[in-house]
Amino acid sequence: MSFATLGLSPALVRAVRDQGYHAPTPIQAAAIPVILAGQDVLGLAQTGSGKTAAYGLPLLQRVRAPQGGTRSVQALLLLPTRELVAQVGGVLSEFAQALPVRLKIAQAFGGVSINPQMMALRGGCDIMVATPGRLLDLIDHNALDLRSVEMLVLDEADRLLDLGFAEELQRILALLPARRQSLFFSATFPKAVQGLAEGLLHEPQRIEIAPEPQRSAAIVQRAIRVDESRRTPLLRHLLQTEAGWSRALVFVATRYATEHVSDKLWAHGLKAAALHGELSQGARSQVLAALRSGEIQVLVATDVAARGLDIAELPVVVNYDLPRSPADYTHRIGRTGRAGETGLAVSFVPASAEAHFRLIEKRQGQRVVREEVAGFAASPLSETQELALSQNGGIKGRRKSKKDKLREAAALAAEQAESGAQR
Numbered sequence: 001m002s003f004a005t006l007g008l009s010p011a012l013v014r015a016v017r018d019q020g021y022h023a024p025t026p027i028q029a030a031a032i033p034v035i036l037a038g039q040d041v042l043g044l045a046q047t048g049s050g051k052t053a054a055y056g057l058p059l060l061q062r063v064r065a066p067q068g069g070t071r072s073v074q075a076l077l078l079l080p081t082r083e084l085v086a087q088v089g090g091v092l093s094e095f096a097q098a099l100p101v102r103l104k105i106a107q108a109f110g111g112v113s114i115n116p117q118m119m120a121l122r123g124g125c126d127i128m129v130a131t132p133g134r135l136l137d138l139i140d141h142n143a144l145d146l147r148s149v150e151m152l153v154l155d156e157a158d159r160l161l162d163l164g165f166a167e168e169l170q171r172i173l174a175l176l177p178a179r180r181q182s183l184f185f186s187a188t189f190p191k192a193v194q195g196l197a198e199g200l201l202h203e204p205q206r207i208e209i210a211p212e213p214q215r216s217a218a219i220v221q222r223a224i225r226v227d228e229s230r231r232t233p234l235l236r237h238l239l240q241t242e243a244g245w246s247r248a249l250v251f252v253a254t255r256y257a258t259e260h261v262s263d264k265l266w267a268h269g270l271k272a273a274a275l276h277g278e279l280s281q282g283a284r285s286q287v288l289a290a291l292r293s294g295e296i297q298v299l300v301a302t303d304v305a306a307r308g309l310d311i312a313e314l315p316v317v318v319n320y321d322l323p324r325s326p327a328d329y330t331h332r333i334g335r336t337g338r339a340g341e342t343g344l345a346v347s348f349v350p351a352s353a354e355a356h357f358r359l360i361e362k363r364q365g366q367r368v369v370r371e372e373v374a375g376f377a378a379s380p381l382s383e384t385q386e387l388a389l390s391q392n393g394g395i396k397g398r399r400k401s402k403k404d405k406l407r408e409a410a411a412l413a414a415e416q417a418e419s420g421a422q423r
C-alpha cells in the first residue's frame with residue numbers, strides 16, 4: 001500500500017516521501033481515509049506507531065485556506081505535555097510546508113511567558129496545538145475564540161486525564177461548537193477515557209491497531225535482580241561496560257531521584273542530566289537536545305518523558321524504578337525500538353518490586369527472565385517468598401514494610417483503574 005492510494009493530495013504524498021516514509025503504518029492506512037471522509041475517529045494505537053501523521057496528514061488536507069478571522073481557529077489539537085506540543089507542532093509545520101497555501105500553526109504551552117503566544121495569535125490561526133491549561137489561559141486573556149473550531153484532536157487522551165486535566169478538558173469542550181469532527185487517540189483505554197470518548201464523539205469509527213509483532217520483537221526486554229541500594233552502581237556499571245549503551249533514558253520515580261541519580265553518574269564521569277516536570281521549558285528542551293545531539297549520554301527522567309517523546313536512535317531505556325502502572329511500562333519501553341530500530345528495555349527488580357514486576361509481566365502476557373549481575377544482586381528469594389509470590393502476588397515470609405504496602409496498593413489501584421478497559 002502507498003500513501004497515494006489513501007486519498008492524500010500529491011503535495012502531501014511528496015511531503016511524506018521527503019520524510020523518508022515509504023509506506024503507511026497500519027494506523028495511518030486505517031485512519032487517513034476515514035478522517036479524510038470527515039468521520040469521527042476513536043483510535044487505539046501504541047506509542048511510536050505513526051499516530052501523529054495518521055491524524056496530522058488528513059487534518060492538514062482538510063483545513064481550509066487561511067481564514068484570517070480575528071482570534072479564530074479551525075483545528076485544535078490538545079496534548080498533555082509541552083514537549084509533545086512542540087514535537088507535534090513541529091511535525092505538522094514540516095508537512096505544512098509542502099502545501100500550496102501557508103497555514104498558520106500556533107503552539108501554546110505553560111512554563112513560558114504567555115505574551116509571545118498571545119502576540120502570535122493576532123489575526124487568529126489555522127491550527128492550534130496546545131496543552132489544556134495554557135489554552136484556557138489564552139481564552140481567558142481573550143486571545144482566542146473556539147467557536148470556529150471545525151476539527152478537534154485529543155492525543156494521548158489517557159495521559160491527559162492521568163495528569164488531572166479532566167476539569168480543564170470539560171471547560172474546553174463546552175466552548176467548542178457541537179458540529180465538528182473529533183479525533184481521539186489513546187494508547188490505553190481506561191474507563192475515564194471511555195466515558196470522555198462517548199460524550200465527545202459522534203458515531204466514531206473505531207480503529208484499533210494491535211501492537212505489531214515485529215514492533216514488540218524490536219524491543220528486547222531484560223530484568224535484573226538487584227539489591228535496592230546498589231541500583232546506581234549497577235546502572236553505572238552497565239553504562240560503562242555494555243556495548244551499544246551510547247544513549248540511555250533512565251526512568252525514576254521522583255524529581256529528587258532524577259537529580260540524585262544524574263549527579264551520582266556525573267561524579268563518576270558519565271554525562272547525565274535530569275528531566276522532570278518542574279524544570280523550565282527552556283531547560284527541558286535543552287536536555288532533550290543534548291541527548292539527541294550526543295552531548296549527554298544519559299537522561300534520568302520521571303514519567304513526564306514516558307509518553308510520546310520521539311528521541312531518534314535511543315537504544316536503551318532503563319526502569320531504575322518500575323512504573324506505577326503496567327500501561328506506563330508499555331509507554332516507557334516504547335521510547336526505544338522506534339521506527340524499525342532495535343531497542344533494549346532493562347528493568348531493575350529489587351526483591352521489594354518483584355510482585356509488582358510480575359503484575360507488569362502478567363499484563364503484557366510475557367515473562368522476562370531474571371538476570372543477576374555479579375556484585376549487584378540481591379539475595380535470592382527464599383522458597384517461602386517464592387511460593388507466596390506465586391500464590392498471591394505478595395511477599396510473605398518477611399514482614400511487609402510500609403513502602404511495600406504502599407507500592408502494592410498503588411499497583412492495585414492502577415490495575416483497577418484500567419481493569420477491563422484496556423485492550
Ligand code: AMP
Pocket residue numbers: 020021022023024025028047048049050051052053308310338339
Ligand atoms: P509517532 O507515533 O507519530 O510518534 O511516530 C513514531 C516515529 O515513526 C517518528 O519518528 C516518525 O517520524 C516515524 N514514522 C511515522 N510514520 C512513518 C512511516 N509511514 N514510515 C516510516 N517512519 C514513520
